[in-house]
Amino acid sequence: MxxxxxxxxxxxxxxxxxxxxxxxxxxxxxVEDDPVVEKIDEILPQSQCGQCGYPGCRPYAEAISCNGEKINRCAQVAKL
Missing domain, CATH: 1.20.5 (Single alpha-helices involved in coiled-coils or other helix-helix interfaces)
Structure with a gap:
């Protein structure tokens, strides 16, 4: 025991x-996050649908901020 x-x-x-x-x-x-990516990610609908060609809203926000991707690829934001 x-x-x-x-x-x-x-x-x-x-x-x-x-x-x-x-x-x-x-x-x-x-790792410190980029505040611009945070703001863009807050605007996106967080539906994680993948219609924009990215696996989720966070990678899409990073592409908008860093790679100059257009915001109009998100189907949910385009409806607004």
Missing amino acids: NAIWIAVAAVSLLGLAFGAILGYASRRFA
Whole structure:
């Protein structure tokens, strides 16, 4: 029975250590988002329909901001 508690304690300590490492790494290596992409993404309807040729609204917003893609490819925005 004592071996079980040692194993539980060891796995718990490993989980705590790896969790702390991952938490530190997520803050240390965080990537800042482009505010222009955020604003464009807020305007898009978030239907993720793919009619524009992109897999979702976020990649389409990035293409508008970075690659100069036209806003009229979104069928939902064109209806407005």
